[in-house]
Amino acid sequence: MSKNVQDNPIRQLVLASSSPRRKELVASLGLSLPVSILSSDVGESVPSEWTPAHIVEQLALRKANATASILVERHEELLSLVVGADTIVVVDGQVLGKPKDHEDALLMLRSLQGREHEVYTGVACVIAQSGEATVAHRMTKVYMKPMSDEVLKRYIATGEPQDKAGAYGIQGLGSTMVEKIEGCYFNVVGLPVSLLSDMLAQYEIYVF
Ligand SMILES: Cc1cn([C@H]2C[C@H](O)[C@@H](COP(=O)(O)OP(=O)(O)OP(=O)(O)O)O2)c(=O)[nH]c1=O
Numbered sequence: 001m002s003k004n005v006q007d008n009p010i011r012q013l014v015l016a017s018s019s020p021r022r023k024e025l026v027a028s029l030g031l032s033l034p035v036s037i038l039s040s041d042v043g044e045s046v047p048s049e050w051t052p053a054h055i056v057e058q059l060a061l062r063k064a065n066a067t068a069s070i071l072v073e074r075h076e077e078l079l080s081l082v083v084g085a086d087t088i089v090v091v092d093g094q095v096l097g098k099p100k101d102h103e104d105a106l107l108m109l110r111s112l113q114g115r116e117h118e119v120y121t122g123v124a125c126v127i128a129q130s131g132e133a134t135v136a137h138r139m140t141k142v143y144m145k146p147m148s149d150e151v152l153k154r155y156i157a158t159g160e161p162q163d164k165a166g167a168y169g170i171q172g173l174g175s176t177m178v179e180k181i182e183g184c185y186f187n188v189v190g191l192p193v194s195l196l197s198d199m200l201a202q203y204e205i206y207v208f
Pocket of ligand 1: 016017018019021022039063085086087088089098119163164165166168169170171174188189190
């Protein structure tokens with residue numbers, strides 16, 4: 001994360017995300033500048049040799065850049081800072097995104113139960129006007145209880161896994177499957193607020 005001081009103060013934060021969790025977490029910071037949401041569809045395919053840290057940073061950047069481009073097209077880029085994020089689950093070096101269907105969710109949860117895995121979230125801040133960007137990530141270790149297929153299928157039937165990386169939500173019923181974590185809890189939920197607040201401070205946006 002590099003220091004990035006610009007002449008014009010940021011007057012608007014634009015969250016490049018359709019994730020309700022990210023929206024709630026940004027709202028919970030109670031920032032004094034206006035926050036709006038503008039997500040855009042970006043391709044999430046990446047070269048197989050990329051590390052998990054690089055994947056989440058680059059996808060976060062892709063999301064933020066795509067939204068910044070929309071702002072520029074609309075001539076709304078002035079004094080706007082765009083924030084994008086991306087979360088993946090990694091187990092034995094295998095990257096898990098969101099499950100395609102129930103079967104995929106079961107395969108993911110089977111691979112996670114009874115052991116630890118890593119959750120990576122990348123965060124990108126892009127000044128819409130200039131395209132200048134700052135990216136960073138956090139990693140959290142999550143230890144899951146051993147669980148039978150029967151239990152995992154009941155969890156999948158709740159519908160909670162479908163829009164979440166690794167097919168679980170630590171903030172929901174998935175909390176009952178987690179033994180312990182090491183690192184930032186909000187990183188697992190999809191937005192490491194302590195990292196984000198440090199990044200925002202570089203643009204002279206302070207949480208308090
Ligand atoms: C592991 C885990 C992931 N997740 C979520 C966070 C992310 O929303 C999602 C990972 O998918 P992402 O592709 O990171 O994000 P998204 O598609 O939901 O939203 P957007 O790209 O528009 O910002 O998984 C949880 O909510 N709880 C968890 O415990």
